[in-house]
Amino acid sequence: MYASAQHGASRSDILTALGDTKQVGRKSCSTSGCCGQGKCGSQKGQGDLPSGLWDKVKTHPCYSEEAHHHYARMHVAVAPACNIQCNYCNRKYDCANESRPGVVSERLSPEQAVKKVLAVASAVPQMTVLGIAGPGDPLANPKRTFKTFELVKTAAPDIKLCLSTNGLMLPDYIDAISNFNVDHVTITINTVDPEIGTRIYPWIFYKHKRYTGHEAAKILTERQLQGLQMLTERGVLTKVNSVMIPGINDHHLAEVNKVVKSRGGFLHNIMPLISSPEHGTAFGASGQRGPSPQELKAVQDSCEGEMIMMRHCRQCRADAVGLLGESRTAEFTIERIMSMELNYDMDTRKAYRAKVEKERAAMIVAGHDALVGLADVSSDIKVLAAVATKGSGLINEHFGHAAEFQVYELSKAGAKFVGHRRVDVYCQGGYGEEGSLASIISAINDCHAVFVAKIGACPREALIKAGITPVDQFAHDFIVKSAIVWFTAYLKKVNSGEIAHVQRIQAGSRNATVISAA
Ligand SMILES: C[S@@+](CC[C@H](N)C(=O)[O-])C[C@H]1O[C@@H](n2cnc3c(N)ncnc32)[C@H](O)[C@@H]1O
Ligand code: SF4
Numbered sequence: 001m002y003a004s005a006q007h008g009a010s011r012s013d014i015l016t017a018l019g020d021t022k023q024v025g026r027k028s029c030s031t032s033g034c035c036g037q038g039k040c041g042s043q044k045g046q047g048d049l050p051s052g053l054w055d056k057v058k059t060h061p062c063y064s065e066e067a068h069h070h071y072a073r074m075h076v077a078v079a080p081a082c083n084i085q086c087n088y089c090n091r092k093y094d095c096a097n098e099s100r101p102g103v104v105s106e107r108l109s110p111e112q113a114v115k116k117v118l119a120v121a122s123a124v125p126q127m128t129v130l131g132i133a134g135p136g137d138p139l140a141n142p143k144r145t146f147k148t149f150e151l152v153k154t155a156a157p158d159i160k161l162c163l164s165t166n167g168l169m170l171p172d173y174i175d176a177i178s179n180f181n182v183d184h185v186t187i188t189i190n191t192v193d194p195e196i197g198t199r200i201y202p203w204i205f206y207k208h209k210r211y212t213g214h215e216a217a218k219i220l221t222e223r224q225l226q227g228l229q230m231l232t233e234r235g236v237l238t239k240v241n242s243v244m245i246p247g248i249n250d251h252h253l254a255e256v257n258k259v260v261k262s263r264g265g266f267l268h269n270i271m272p273l274i275s276s277p278e279h280g281t282a283f284g285a286s287g288q289r290g291p292s293p294q295e296l297k298a299v300q301d302s303c304e305g306e307m308i309m310m311r312h313c314r315q316c317r318a319d320a321v322g323l324l325g326e327s328r329t330a331e332f333t334i335e336r337i338m339s340m341e342l343n344y345d346m347d348t349r350k351a352y353r354a355k356v357e358k359e360r361a362a363m364i365v366a367g368h369d370a371l372v373g374l375a376d377v378s379s380d381i382k383v384l385a386a387v388a389t390k391g392s393g394l395i396n397e398h399f400g401h402a403a404e405f406q407v408y409e410l411s412k413a414g415a416k417f418v419g420h421r422r423v424d425v426y427c428q429g430g431y432g433e434e435g436s437l438a439s440i441i442s443a444i445n446d447c448h449a450v451f452v453a454k455i456g457a458c459p460r461e462a463l464i465k466a467g468i469t470p471v472d473q474f475a476h477d478f479i480v481k482s483a484i485v486w487f488t489a490y491l492k493k494v495n496s497g498e499i500a501h502v503q504r505i506q507a508g509s510r511n512a513t514v515i516s517a518a
């Protein structure tokens, strides 16, 4: 969503919260994308949320794009079994360096899981959410799943609980989900047409029986939609994941979006198929490709309407820990946790959140103020910009250390987060830098600029040669504000004839640019 639509409070509320009442009456923005009341944006965004809903999502890194800069999540791998087979999933393949759904290094008992939650919560005060997302299906392992929730709810009551399911057993566990105060549920719905389902799901196991073909896909779809409706009736916020599989369901995802929206889905996360022959999946073996970033964005854009589209999913491992895009899993192995001193202090966590909220408010105000400057420039140009960040909404990563770039679309409406690109880190200790630089340039080739905290002479020169402007004058400043200020200056130069606006070419090969290997 756009900078102008990233929060549920008005600019005045924010300034008041900041204690800056002097500024409350200052001119607020009046561009087409921003009404100056925080309820703005050319499309439905979280700025349009009623405050009750905003309160539910404002510290959830997956349910709020804006929150993902500040808050972390963790998954505990307590659910090994699954009751269906997807052609893109092989849970036996594990690689500690790989971030991809279904991948885990250690499976945990509920008792180990709660110990891990307390260890992470003590060390990472920005961790707000515990999710169970496999490596199989949480509802195919109900005892382990709900035991974990029960233990965590008692030991760490300030942590939100989440689960991610294929939905087959969802209607049977709606009461348990409500009783354990699971705040957020994700259902993977790749199709609402059983015919398409036959190409994604070879079998399901339901009520002690194995089903295949059309019958299997029909049962799965009906149970998923029934479960979604039941969650909506109970007031549980539901995210729908859809894996985009070119040639199979890409043309059908707009229909999925309509159907899940009509049943009360809150957020739609269309994510790219990850498929490599070495993962040992049916799609990997058949050569089924995933979408390019441009194909993914086009489908996400086509679904943008009444339902909020999630574009910042990192397709995490089933034992992921940290901010989205950051991997701290290796710091919290069972062996290490057992020897850790736990210091789970709710007051410290609360104080940390209060500090984060102040910083967040300052960031939003800075974005609003930058939009005021943009309001005076007329143009319908849109450009993409890549950003190197370690979090907190700041440009605070060195070009050479970035393992991903966040991508923003800049237009008169503001700065809108539209995705991220995983890259090989440029600094390789003197070996292989040329190769990684070429692949980074290929991955962000559709961007006009790259915002970094610092950049060396060699990559700077190569980026300029490729037509991408390296921008380091906003080091450690807010991303959204800086991007808008840079874009305002860019438009002014284009309008005065000082520079010519050129369309950027598409980002490079699919393998170089596909989002996260999660
Ligand atoms: C590992 S699953 C665990 C939760 C549950 N079993 C499910 O499928 O919803 C978490 C998410 O990762 C997605 N996923 C698994 N393998 C994938 C792949 N190869 N490419 C893209 N998404 C994948 C699933 O579709 C699901 O939305
Ligand atoms: S439902 Fe989830 S865990 Fe089961 S096969 Fe599909 S992706 Fe894998």
Ligand code: SF4
Pocket (backbone or CB within 6 Å): 061, 062, 073, 131, 133, 312, 313, 314, 315, 316, 324
């Ligand atoms: S997989 Fe996506 S939705 Fe799940 S925790 Fe990671 S970023 Fe959030």
